[in-house]
Amino acid sequence: MKALSGAPAALACAALLCGCTGDPETKIVDATAVEHGAALFRDPSIAETRFNRYACSTCHEAIAGEAGGAMLPGAPLAGALARPHYWGGQEVDLLGAINHCLYFFMTKDLPWTADDPAAQAMYAYLESLPSDGDAAEAVPFTPIYTLSEPPPGDPGRGELIHDRACASCHGRARSGEGRLVERAPALPDRTLEEHPFGEYTERERLMVFVEKVRHGSFIGYGGQMPPFSAEVLSDEELGDLLSFYGLL
Ligand code: HEC
Ligand code: HEC
Incomplete structure (x- = not known):
């Protein structure tokens, strides 16, 4: 090291x-x-x-x-x-x-x-870098093109997933404190403010999160966020995360 x-x-x-x-x-x-x-x-x-x-x-x-x-x-x-x-x-x-x-x-x-x-x-x-074991094998990477609503999960686990997967760029949940990228909104509050009820249905507000996490900056979304594949973040884990955000 x-x-x-x-x-x-x-x-x-x-x-x-x-x-x-x-x-x-x-x-x-x-x-x-x-x-x-x-x-x-x-x-x-x-x-x-x-x-x-x-x-x-x-x-x-x-x-x-x-x-x-x-x-x-x-x-x-x-x-x-x-x-x-x-x-x-x-x-x-x-x-x-x-x-x-x-x-x-x-x-x-x-x-x-x-x-x-x-x-x-x-x-x-x-x-x-050491390339023993599986390191030289192709890495499975399954982008999720077709979006679906994940199952509701465990908010406690979801909080940990926020810290492990999202906080590096978005900072702490709700406040956004310590974020790396100015444009990365405080999750979930800022994104929900930007997608208010009336203009968006409950399902559409949820799907903003699903789409951004699964497609990142691809498939017409734009921006600089990387996509999370099925291998990195399962649908169950996404369900935990969205339950922590109060969306499921
Ligand atoms: C490597 C940095 C990075 C990581 C990690 C990251 N994001 Fe993002 N995210 C961004 C940036 C930057 C933006 C602002 C828009 C853009 O540039 O894509 C953003 C925007 C968003 C938005 C707003 C979409 C909209 O249309 O308003 C949501 C929701 C979101 N991210 C969710 C997440 C979740 C949930 C995680 C963790 C699973 C996560 N992000 C992980 C960088 C990141
Ligand atoms: C914002 C996040 C992000 C940044 C920054 C980034 N990458 Fe990536 N990179 C990804 C994602 C997502 C993939 C696709 C999944 C995968 O195969 O690793 C990827 C794929 C790769 C792959 C293919 C890995 C494989 O076996 O499939 C290489 C090599 C790579 N990146 C190198 C780099 C290098 C070198 C840098 C810095 C110059 C860099 N990346 C910066 C997100 C990022």
Whole structure:
């Protein structure tokens, strides 16, 4: 875990500064490619736009289990280089898989090319992670296209799910305290205020949550929120969460 501490970030900065000043000395970057990649993995400036607040680590563990009980929408990335395909089979190329994240979630306008120094550092870092066990297997990812009302569940469990899956971006339930993204509404209160009774039926208000969680920024919804697949969040767990929000 040393590679994830503060020191490599400083090294990576030094390496980046070299690049910025046009210094042709690229050895520093090469010598610390793994550390540089490790720092980039946790750095929102990787997307080179001030509109992005996410790091790769907002949505992915490097090594499965390292983020404790967090329910992250993206798969752990150790072993990713050896996987036969990505995004549940929708993408066969690793660079393409990463560029989807940079474009859709992190609003980076230009995709990485294979010889991009940041892409190379990221590859070096991903390659350095242990890829034993199932890590190199394709990760099941089942997006839910057809939306349905989940079964009512247990509000106590739902509160924990909010903390594990939603609070990283939305902050604490109701108040939104500690949110990462200014645009991410306090859940559920702000979203319900924005979808008042009269304009929306009870079912429509519920389905705003279901749709956003299942489709994220896809399927015409827009925005920067990642989708939660059936593997990451079961319908039962979504039912617990929506019961905690008082919607079921
Ligand atoms: C806002 C959340 C989010 C951010 C930020 C994000 N990703 Fe992802 N990423 C996802 C989701 C969701 C998927 C699709 C599910 C899956 O297969 O992991 C995905 C898929 C991937 C995959 C394919 C994994 C596989 O085996 O299917 C790779 C590789 C990947 N991301 C790398 C990155 C890297 C590198 C970064 C940082 C530059 C990044 N992602 C940033 C959410 C995110
Ligand atoms: C990686 C960050 C991130 C995570 C994790 C996340 N969200 Fe979001 N969410 C956002 C952002 C950003 C927005 C604002 C709209 C947009 O940009 O997509 C948003 C918007 C929403 C909305 C408002 C939709 C609307 O139309 O008004 C709902 C509801 C929502 N999220 C629910 C959830 C729930 C429930 C979870 C946990 C299961 C969750 N989100 C996890 C980032 C996130």
